[in-house]
Amino acid sequence: AQTVTQSQPEMSVQEAETVTLSCTYDTSESDYYLFWYKQPPSRQMILVIRQEAYKQQNATENRFSVNFQKAAKSFSLKISDSQLGDAAMYFCAYRSAETSGSRLTFGEGTQLTVNP
Amino acid sequence: KAGVTQTPRYLIKTRGQQVTLSCSPISGHRSVSWYQQTPGQGLQFLFEYFSETQRNKGNFPGRFSGRQFSNSRSEMNVSTLELGDSALYLCASSPQGLNGNQPQHFGDGTRLSIL
Numbered sequence: 001a002q003t004v005t006q007s008q009p010e011m012s013v014q015e016a017e018t019v020t021l022s023c024t025y026d027t028s029e030s031d032y033y034l035f036w037y038k039q040p041p042s043r044q045m046i047l048v049i050r051q052e053a054y055k056q057q058n059a060t061e062n063r064f065s066v067n068f069q070k071a072a073k074s075f076s077l078k079i080s081d082s083q084l085g086d087a088a089m090y091f092c093a094y095r096s097a098e099t100s101g102s103r104l105t106f107g108e109g110t111q112l113t114v115n116p
Numbered sequence: 117k118a119g120v121t122q123t124p125r126y127l128i129k130t131r132g133q134q135v136t137l138s139c140s141p142i143s144g145h146r147s148v149s150w151y152q153q154t155p156g157q158g159l160q161f162l163f164e165y166f167s168e169t170q171r172n173k174g175n176f177p178g179r180f181s182g183r184q185f186s187n188s189r190s191e192m193n194v195s196t197l198e199l200g201d202s203a204l205y206l207c208a209s210s211p212q213g214l215n216g217n218q219p220q221h222f223g224d225g226t227r228l229s230i231l
Contacts (some may be wrong), residue, residue: 035219043204045222093157100211101172102147102220106159 002027007108013082014115020067021077023092023108031097034075035104038088045091051075053097062075074115079112087114118143120223122207128229134195137226141188141209147171149189149220150182153204162205164192172227202230 003006004025013019025034036048051059051068058066063080092107121140141148149172150162161174165184182192188209194201194219204227208220 033219037222042224043227044224045208047205047219047221050219101164101166102149102208103164103172103174104149104151104159104220105160105161106151106207108158 002029002032002094002096002103002105004092004105004107006090006092008110010111010113011077012113012115015084016081018078018080019082019112021079021092021112023077023107025073025075025092025094025107027073027077027094027096029096029098033095034066034092035095036064036066036075036077037091037092037093038086040088041111042115048090072105076099080094082114083112084116087112119203120207120209120221122205122226124226125224126227126229128231129197130231131197131199132208133197134193135197135228136191136193137205137207137228139190139192139207139209141190141207142211142221145209145211145221146188147220148188148227149208149210150190151206151208153206153225154178154202159206162192164207190202197230199230201228203228 032053034051037045049061065078067076089109093104123138147166150166164172168184179195184190203226206225208221208222
């Protein structure tokens with residue numbers, strides 16, 4: 001079974017600065033997908049960024065980028081130029097590409113606070 | 117395009133009762149998954165339905181069940197409610213049939229409180 005670990009329960013950053021959220025995972029599979037979701041107080045889980053394991057290039061989406069280290073099974077999220085609206089709970093998630101279905105395995109989450 | 121719609125948004129029940137939660141996926145999405153979110157256990161996968169068939173199942177007791185209709189709408193049912201069933205129940209939909217890289221899109225969830 002796959003597991004996802006987020007070792008930082010809480011993080012804080014000053015507005016306009018950069019913050020990195022950590023995520024490690026454990027799997028015996030070679031083909032999979034990794035995701036970062038954010039969950040603001042409104043509760044809806046919003047996709048931030050995704051990475052396919054077979055792609056060596058790190059994914060980027062505007063101010064969000066990842067550092068994907070497949071051998072180390074690490075998948076960190078970097079948020080540049082942090083904004084107040086980035087404050088939320090961030091979840092790292094894993095999905096197998098070797099079995100059918102869309103099942104996600106989530107980490108425990110990191111609560112991000114953005115200070116003005 | 118409308119997002120994933122979950123109803124009701126809030127629900128209060130007492131122990132021993134049963135409850136049915138509803139989820140309407142994004143139009144064209146055929147896969148619907150359900151997750152339970154609690155402060156203690158985090159986000160846990162309940163089950164996934166695709167084309168009216170359960171495709172995956174998490175590690176929950178048989179009191180938790182679900183189904184999917186021909187229009188892809190899904191319901192989950194919890195019978196004989198326990199205090200520990202108090203949680204946010206999230207539904208997510210995605211378009212893919214076989215493996216694909218399409219991400220899941222989540223609804224706002226149903227907050228279930230058991231008294």
